[in-house]
Amino acid sequence: GEDVEQSLFLSVREGDSSVINCTYTDSSSTYLYWYKQEPGAGLQLLTYIFSNMDMKQDQRLTVLLNKKDKHLSLRIADTQTGDSAIYFCAEKGQNFVFGPGTRLSVLP
Amino acid sequence: NAGVMQNPRHLVRRRGQEARLRCSPMKGHSHVYWYRQLPEEGLKFMVYLQKENIIDESGMPKERFSAEFPKEGPSILRIQQVVRGDSAAYFCASSPDSLNTEAFFGQGTRLTVV
Numbered sequence: 001g002e003d004v005e006q007s008l009f010l011s012v013r014e015g016d017s018s019v020i021n022c023t024y025t026d027s028s029s030t031y032l033y034w035y036k037q038e039p040g041a042g043l044q045l046l047t048y049i050f051s052n053m054d055m056k057q058d059q060r061l062t063v064l065l066n067k068k069d070k071h072l073s074l075r076i077a078d079t080q081t082g083d084s085a086i087y088f089c090a091e092k093g094q095n096f097v098f099g100p101g102t103r104l105s106v107l108p
Numbered sequence: 109n110a111g112v113m114q115n116p117r118h119l120v121r122r123r124g125q126e127a128r129l130r131c132s133p134m135k136g137h138s139h140v141y142w143y144r145q146l147p148e149e150g151l152k153f154m155v156y157l158q159k160e161n162i163i164d165e166s167g168m169p170k171e172r173f174s175a176e177f178p179k180e181g182p183s184i185l186r187i188q189q190v191v192r193g194d195s196a197a198y199f200c201a202s203s204p205d206s207l208n209t210e211a212f213f214g215q216g217t218r219l220t221v222v
Contacts, residue, residue: 033210042199042215043151088150094164095141096201096211100150 004099006089011105018076020102022089025070029091032065034074037086037101046074046087081106112137112202113182114214121221127187127194129217133202140183141211142175145197154198157183190221 003025012018024032033048049056049063049072056063062075076083086101113132121127133140138159143151144167153167157177168175172190177183187194197218201211 031210035213043213045210045212048210095153095156096143096151097153098143098151 004089004091004097006087006099006102008100009103009105011107012079013107014079014081016079018074018079018083018104018106020074020076020087020089020104022072022074022099023070024072024089024091024097024099026091026093026097027067027070029093031092032063032072033090033092033096034061034063035088035090035098037088039085043088076104079104079106081108112200112212112214114198114200114217116217117215119217119219121190121219123191123221124189127190127219127221129185129187129198129200129219130182131185131200131202131214132182133200134212137202137204137212139203139205139211140177141201141203142183142185143199143201145199145216147196151199154185187219190219192221195219195221 006022030051031048034046035043036046037043047058047061049065060077064073084106086103088101089099090096115130140157142154145151155168155175156164160179172188174186197216199216201213203211
């Protein structure tokens with residue numbers, strides 16, 4: 001069945017780059033997504049990438065997709081304290097399948 | 109165009125009571141997805157509905173849980189005879205169709221069973 005995996009924790013210093021990694025199993029996924037969830041809040045769509053793309057950049061966010069290895073990453077440049085949150089990777093076939101989330105902590 | 113609206117935002121129920129969670133999709137959206145997030149965990153798919161139809165309920169517990177999306181009105185997730193383990197955040201998402209690139213999520217309903 002479909003499965004999405006992520007490392008659970010990441011700590012970086014303010015101003016550094018953060019890289020959050022994700023692996024997935026469903027090779028038929030057309031789109032792959034990154035969502036952000038702040039404490040007690042809902043899900044905010046950060047960005048998504050079509051499966052025939054290798055890279056997508058949107059301001060401080062860069063998404064890299066290695067379709068052969070089924071590996072997706074999210075890079076946040078110049079990480080700020082406001083970036084502290086849980087980041088979910090998700091693939092979408094008929095439904096969304098989410099990873100367990102990576103808790104990003106930004107240290108001053 | 110308001111986003112996906114879920115109500116109530118917080119719901120407290122005693123064990124054995126019923127919980128009704130409502131989701132009003134974005135205007136023009138006829139597809140609704142329900143997800144459950146247990147404390148400190150990711151989101152798990154529960155059910156996918158179109159107007160008046162259940163498309164995929166493979167993530168729904170076999171007992172006590174049901175969902176509907178009537179022709180008029182919001183989608184309802186109903187949990188009968190709630191137990192402590194039902195305490196979670198329940199998120200709803202909507203999309204215009206099954207092929208759309210993204211689904212828009214509501215703020216969630218946080219259910220606490222005491």
